[in-house]
Amino acid sequence: MDKLDVERLGGFAGFGGPSARIRSRGVCAMSDLSAKDRSSVEDLLAQKVKSAPNPDEFVYRITKRTANATSTVEVPESMVPQALKNCVKDELL
């Protein structure tokens, strides 16, 4: 089953930075997403370009893992479907 690793980065607090003690991560199955959200995720992954966020806007690193390959993209929060935003959980290290 295809899985998505999702990590929320940056923001005012600098989530997920090299020394940061705060991370926000989650995993979700493509099969759990609606057809519309799956299509949005595929569109984002197809971009393959790193887009600049607005200042302090979160960035989402989305990695799709299949049996044969992985592909990753980083996109500003404003482009991410709500279902993916919901799958990350903030944690202190």
Next chain:
Amino acid sequence: MCKYCTIVPHDVLVRLSKDHSFSAGVRQGLEKTAALDSEIRKLREQARKVTRVGLSNAPIGLAAQLPGPPNVVVYDCHHTQTLPGAPVVNPGSSGDPTAKAAFTVTTDLVRFYSQIFNRNSIDGAGMTLISSIHYGSKYNNAFWNGTQMTYGDGDGQIFVDFTRGNDVVGHENTHGVTQYTLQLVYANEPGGLNESLSDVFGSMFRQWQASQAVNQADWLIGKDIMGPAATAKGYICLRDMANPAAPHCLAPQPTHYTQYQPGMDPHYSSGIPNLAFYSAAMAIGGNSWAKAGQIWYKAMTGYGPSPNLKMGAFADRTRKVAGQLYAGNAAVINAVDQAWKKVGL
């Protein structure tokens, strides 16, 4: 330039408008929205250009004479992620402490920029300051989206209400000032400078509100928004301008330019110029906004747009400005020079 100011990105609107699972009427509506979005984007950029040209050609002092103080308005997102939300009537006397804080702290920030730097609002021309509160659910962030400030409530564990931090309010509004002045891109060295300027002016505002001299200030960023779970683990702030690598920071930072690498998150690399400002202000003494702040402000606003400005070039600007503003004051000029040398610039 802000590429994602609107909630639904332009390419998504275009794609949806071609999606035949929607009715023809809906598709037509989306197409119109996409076209409108594109026009609004052009208009916004045009407005910024006109503002820049207008200000650069205006007789000295005219910009300050024309508009009155800016309006400060507050909107309530009611825990949705739709901006700006519903307007809050009379936020200054609201029973909602978040609405009241967003209004009163932003209003005080207007006074700070006006009295200390003779700047009228974010754009220097009296632009209305819009703050949206209660954004999202337990949302652990605050941000500037290219046109307004946005504040989450925090999850109550790691973070509390982001409007509780006057440095947060100063930080987000200063992203607006940077957008209207240096226009720094938000990546690599200019991104780190962009973040640092927001921390520098946010921290100065916090010190100004408390009438603190540099040696009385804590120089912490995010101290007042730390939640009980974070403080229980010994984290007292997000960043510490006096000691960016300190273990009491939730996000410790580098302290020397030799540690800088391209692609670093701006919230990480900003530790380098943050430490330079702290060191300069401490060596000069007194109030941070009186001399060090004046130098940083002129280096930020006195040269026009420099989107790809690197840290070293900004350092040299502050050296030059220190010599112009405080000619003959070797202590100030030397303090600025040594502060940058300390971080390897």
